[in-house]
Amino acid sequence: xxxxxxxxxxxxxxxxxxxxxxxxxxxxxxxxxxxxxxxxxxxxxxxxxxxxxxxxxxxxxxxxxxxxxxxxxxxxxxxxxxxxxxxxxxxxxxxxxxxxxxxxxxxxxxxxxxxxxxxxxxxxxxxxxxxxxxxxxxxxxxxxxxxxxxxxxxxxxxxxxxxxxxxxxxxxxxxxxxxxxxxxxxxxxxxxxxxxxxxxxxxxxxx
Amino acid sequence: xxxxxxxxxxxxxxxxxxxxxxxxxxxxxxxxxxxxxxxxxxxxxxxxxxxxxxxxxxxxxxxxxxxxxxxxxxxxxxxxxxxxxxxxxxxxxxxxxxxxxxxxxxxxxxxxxxxxxxxxxxxxxxxxxxxxxxxxxxxxxxxxxxxxxxxxxxxxxxxxxxxxxxxxxxxxxxxxxxxxxxxxxxxxxxxxxxxxxxxxxxxxxxx
Numbered sequence: 001x002x003x004x005x006x007x008x009x010x011x012x013x014x015x016x017x018x019x020x021x022x023x024x025x026x027x028x029x030x031x032x033x034x035x036x037x038x039x040x041x042x043x044x045x046x047x048x049x050x051x052x053x054x055x056x057x058x059x060x061x062x063x064x065x066x067x068x069x070x071x072x073x074x075x076x077x078x079x080x081x082x083x084x085x086x087x088x089x090x091x092x093x094x095x096x097x098x099x100x101x102x103x104x105x106x107x108x109x110x111x112x113x114x115x116x117x118x119x120x121x122x123x124x125x126x127x128x129x130x131x132x133x134x135x136x137x138x139x140x141x142x143x144x145x146x147x148x149x150x151x152x153x154x155x156x157x158x159x160x161x162x163x164x165x166x167x168x169x170x171x172x173x174x175x176x177x178x179x180x181x182x183x184x185x186x187x188x189x190x191x192x193x194x195x196x197x198x199x200x201x202x203x204x205x206x207x
Numbered sequence: 208x209x210x211x212x213x214x215x216x217x218x219x220x221x222x223x224x225x226x227x228x229x230x231x232x233x234x235x236x237x238x239x240x241x242x243x244x245x246x247x248x249x250x251x252x253x254x255x256x257x258x259x260x261x262x263x264x265x266x267x268x269x270x271x272x273x274x275x276x277x278x279x280x281x282x283x284x285x286x287x288x289x290x291x292x293x294x295x296x297x298x299x300x301x302x303x304x305x306x307x308x309x310x311x312x313x314x315x316x317x318x319x320x321x322x323x324x325x326x327x328x329x330x331x332x333x334x335x336x337x338x339x340x341x342x343x344x345x346x347x348x349x350x351x352x353x354x355x356x357x358x359x360x361x362x363x364x365x366x367x368x369x370x371x372x373x374x375x376x377x378x379x380x381x382x383x384x385x386x387x388x389x390x391x392x393x394x395x396x397x398x399x400x401x402x403x404x405x406x407x408x409x410x411x412x413x414x
Contacts, residue, residue, distance in 0.1 A: 038409070053257075060414070080270070
């Protein structure tokens with residue numbers, strides 16, 4: 001047996017021992033998680049990936065034939081790839097957009113508030129309808145941050161939703177009460193971004 | 208004019224002024240980003256949302272009729288919603304899975320290496336084919352972390368890909384050289400996770 005073979009064998013043995021320990025940890029954690037119910041997810045932070053992650057979950061849910069609702073608050077005037085895809089290929093998804101453009105484009109607080117309220121009126125029936133397995137509230141956090149919607153009204157609707165329903169909320173900020181209420185919170189940190197290095201936002205990646 | 212109305216008007220004016228400044232900043236940043244090319248994205252960190260974000264970008268790209276390749280390294284034996292969806296509804300996506308299950312389930316280093324190499328052989332033709340607009344390499348980082356694939360070989364293939372092609376790499380870790388090469392890096396931090404509070408992983412959300 002060569003030294004190389006011996007060292008490969010040793011590496012394989014160490015690997016196996018490490019993986020056996022890891023398997024025991026993973027199995028114990030899976031065993032311990034025994035509550036079955038829908039979850040409230042908050043995807044926040046300043047990095048790229050919040051809305052796309054929500055749409056990835058839409059794809060997951062559609063894979064299982066789940067009923068999905070998507071409501072987008074504050075979106076640019078530009079069409080996005082996910083919007084085109086959902087409209088063209090997923091007629092079963094209940095899809096609404098506030099459609100007023102970004103706050104810095106409208107520059108109209110009372111108009112934005114009226115649009116936010118009208119959009120929330122599309123959300124409320126979803127959050128009381130147990131036939132929706134997954135509801136995505138894309139960029140909702142800004143509505144709370146700018147006080148376009150009453151925070152307590154939003155929190156109450158989320159807290160009182162059907163037990164089996166999962167909700168994904170995306171956007172920077174959102175406040176500590178929403179974080180507290182959420183079952184899962186992921187904060188997406190911007191370590192670096194192509195845009196800051198002078199690369200244009202990319203169709204099919206950024207929008 | 209009541210005090211309330213006056214205070215609302217003042218709020219609206221302040222809002223408008225803030226938004227005008229923000230619009231100037233956003234417009235300047237958009238103006239400065241004038242390079243058009245594909246980007247390399249790394250979605251890393253220990254939080255939930257890396258793979259789902261990659262699949263959200265798949266949906267975006269499909270919205271524009273882009274050509275997409277998806278290769279998944281290290282996946283559980285369990286079917287995932289995104290896998291079912293892509294197989295059933297997106298025959299135009301080139302989709303491959305390593306399919307060996309998690310490293311802690313196989314516990315077999317040499318078998319994992321052979322599987323990783325065979326899977327990489329599916330990736331290489333995509334990374335040299337300009338007809339692919341987007342390539343997702345889901346959980347690739349672990350192949351580098353465990354030294355299942357040669358790091359330099361992976362980095363070279365990514366660096367030398369067609370100029371217009373975007374690539375999304377997901378997974379914890381990945382090493383500093385991959386971070387350096389990537390145009391955009393988002394680190395998804397686990398602030399809290401339902402699983403740790405005893406809630407079972409959820410179909411259509413977690414897998």
